[in-house]
Amino acid sequence: MQNIISRKTICLFFLMVTAFSFAKEEKHEGEGDIKTEIKEYINHHLLDTHDFSLTSYTTDAGEHKYIGFPLPVILWDNGLKVFSSSKFHHGESVAEVNGDYYALYHNKVYKTDAAGTIDLDDHHHPTNVKPIDFSITKNVFTIFLVGLFMFVMFSRMAKKYKTGSMPKGMGRFLEPIILYIRDDIAVPNIGVKKYKRYMPYLLTVFFFIWIINLLGLTPLGVNVTNNIAVTLALALITYFLTTFTANKNYWGHIFWMPGVPTPMKIILAPIELLGTIIKPFSLMIRLYANITAGHIVLMSIIGLMFIFKNWIGSSLSFGLAFALSLLELLVAALQAYIFTMLSALYFGSAVEEHHDDH
Amino acid sequence: MTIPNIVGAGLIVIGAGLGIGKIGGSAMDAIARQPEASGKIQTAMLIAAALIEGIGFAALFAA
Amino acid sequence: MEKLINEFSIGLFFWQLVLFIGLVLLLRKFAWKPILDAVEKREDGIKDALDSAEKAKLEMTNLQADNEKLLKEARAEREAMLKEARDIKNNTIETAKGEAQEQANKIIEQAQAAIESEKKAAMEELKNHVASLSLEIAEKVVRTELSNKGKQLELVETMLAEKTSK
Numbered sequence: 001m002q003n004i005i006s007r008k009t010i011c012l013f014f015l016m017v018t019a020f021s022f023a024k025e026e027k028h029e030g031e032g033d034i035k036t037e038i039k040e041y042i043n044h045h046l047l048d049t050h051d052f053s054l055t056s057y058t059t060d061a062g063e064h065k066y067i068g069f070p071l072p073v074i075l076w077d078n079g080l081k082v083f084s085s086s087k088f089h090h091g092e093s094v095a096e097v098n099g100d101y102y103a104l105y106h107n108k109v110y111k112t113d114a115a116g117t118i119d120l121d122d123h124h125h126p127t128n129v130k131p132i133d134f135s136i137t138k139n140v141f142t143i144f145l146v147g148l149f150m151f152v153m154f155s156r157m158a159k160k161y162k163t164g165s166m167p168k169g170m171g172r173f174l175e176p177i178i179l180y181i182r183d184d185i186a187v188p189n190i191g192v193k194k195y196k197r198y199m200p201y202l203l204t205v206f207f208f209i210w211i212i213n214l215l216g217l218t219p220l221g222v223n224v225t226n227n228i229a230v231t232l233a234l235a236l237i238t239y240f241l242t243t244f245t246a247n248k249n250y251w252g253h254i255f256w257m258p259g260v261p262t263p264m265k266i267i268l269a270p271i272e273l274l275g276t277i278i279k280p281f282s283l284m285i286r287l288y289a290n291i292t293a294g295h296i297v298l299m300s301i302i303g304l305m306f307i308f309k310n311w312i313g314s315s316l317s318f319g320l321a322f323a324l325s326l327l328e329l330l331v332a333a334l335q336a337y338i339f340t341m342l343s344a345l346y347f348g349s350a351v352e353e354h355h356d357d358h
Numbered sequence: 359m360t361i362p363n364i365v366g367a368g369l370i371v372i373g374a375g376l377g378i379g380k381i382g383g384s385a386m387d388a389i390a391r392q393p394e395a396s397g398k399i400q401t402a403m404l405i406a407a408a409l410i411e412g413i414g415f416a417a418l419f420a421a
Numbered sequence: 422m423e424k425l426i427n428e429f430s431i432g433l434f435f436w437q438l439v440l441f442i443g444l445v446l447l448l449r450k451f452a453w454k455p456i457l458d459a460v461e462k463r464e465d466g467i468k469d470a471l472d473s474a475e476k477a478k479l480e481m482t483n484l485q486a487d488n489e490k491l492l493k494e495a496r497a498e499r500e501a502m503l504k505e506a507r508d509i510k511n512n513t514i515e516t517a518k519g520e521a522q523e524q525a526n527k528i529i530e531q532a533q534a535a536i537e538s539e540k541k542a543a544m545e546e547l548k549n550h551v552a553s554l555s556l557e558i559a560e561k562v563v564r565t566e567l568s569n570k571g572k573q574l575e576l577v578e579t580m581l582a583e584k585t586s587k
Contacts, residue, residue, distance in 0.1 A: 282412030
């Protein structure tokens with residue numbers, strides 16, 4: 001009972017914070033150009049940051065206040081440099097580490113001088129030196145948290161199986177999903193003989209994408225899967241797993257397609273080879289674009305509420321935002337499903353045994 | 359974003375929309391004809407739609 | 422495309438790769454393997470139980486069929502035995518009857534023959550006896566008759582009359 005109440009409280013809290021944070025964000029800019037403000041807010045929301053801030057507001061004195069906590073910045077610039085992101089003061093000041101100066105410009109770290117000058121070229125791109133940034137940013141932190149959460153949840157679920165063969169607690173909800181991935185994604189696409197090898201990856205990638213997509217819908221303001229770096233990493237793992245576990249039959253189909261005339265084989269080989277790269281590329285783009293587009297549309301509609309400023313428009317956009325949020329919930333699971341499904345499909349093609357029907 | 363880019367993006371969206379719409383429609387037809395195979399049809403539909411979507415997005419980013 | 426490349430963050434890529442691969446390896450060891458093994462074990466258990474139930478059912482049917490067959494055989498055997506016994510009985514009775522008849526016929530025949538011969542002997546004896554008796558009687562009658570003249574004559578007379586009337 002206690003448990004249920006606390007869960008409800010947490011849900012309610014999140015719901016309140018969503019409305020709250022948006023309201024807070026927009027209130028102080030009432031007189032300014034609200035459209036630009038919203039656009040900037042959306043862009044800011046989509047970007048990775050070096051600190052973990054839930055929301056920010058401006059005091060009457062014009063000072064920006066942030067609710068959140070700083071994260072470590074790790075740079076590789078002629079040696080490892082580690083310092084707290086609080087030194088940047090949310091991009092408002094220059095951080096000085098051992099005589100080197102760094103500044104944030106559009107949430108990216110640039111090497112600069114003590115005054116924090118950022119030189120821009122004609123395309124408004126900074127020309128300053130960009131140190132290699134291995135910082136624990138908000139997204140890295142979230143990835144780590146999600147990983148920890150998954151590890152705790154699933155290892156606890158695994159422990160429950162030791163005492164009895166029936167799932168308990170969370171397992172009752174998760175086991176059907178695990179079985180679905182095994183029976184409807186892995187086995188039909190990869191084959192009964194070899195699916196076991198890929199199960200850990202498929203299960204992890206499904207739950208990881210799903211949880212992190214759902215987290216992106218919460219008002220925490222974390223958007224991990226709309227970073228091309230994240231989806232590229234995931235797609236690359238799929239690509240390498242496919243490439244390194246592929247059998248002779250797979251390579252045979254790529255370089256020397258059986259059953260077609262020799263000139264065609266020569267033409268097909270580069271196309272097929274390109275295809276192997278396009279496959280993970282489309283995986284990467286799909287996840288990235290779906291989540292990004294979803295966030296932009298959803299936030300634009302929420303932003304509309306503050307532009308209309310009358311009860312019809314606002315309530316209309318509220319209803320629309322609500323419907324879209326539901327759709328995004330579906331998309332969160334659907335994208336995880338599709339990523340897993342297509343990965344399984346590619347693995348399946350890599351380990352497919354030779355058959356003579358074509 | 360220049361005008362040709364925007365027009366191109368529009369064309370891509372129209373094309374991808376038509377394609378996915380056709381897949382969805384055909385899948386509905388197939389499910390209506392064979393409700394017992396709806397699971398398999400759904401999977402195939404999603405894969406086909408995902409492939410089109412992937413190409414669509416790739417083109418959208420190129421535009 | 423340019424935007425994508427601009428947005429690309431090598432640090433995030435690195436961390437995602439490291440953390441995710443670490444997560445996969447950790448989960449494989451501590452979660453997926455035990456979970457999948459447990460589920461598989463359970464499924465195998467269920468399958469085994471179902472299989473053995475099916476087997477037991479099959480055995481049961483087999484047993485029943487066997488019983489049925491045995492019963493049928495026993496019944497048929499009993500039937501055959503009964504029939505045989507009946508046949509034997511009938512045969513025995515038949516033979517016995519025939520033999521008895523024969524015996525009886527024989528005895529009757531013998532008896533008849535004996536009777537016949539006895540009768541013949543008796544007849545013979547009777548004949549002889551009657552002849553001697555009649556001779557005696559005739560002698561006596563003749564003696565008495567012929568002791569009296571008148572009577573002799575009367576006799577002659579009667580006899581003659583008889584003869585002539587004939």
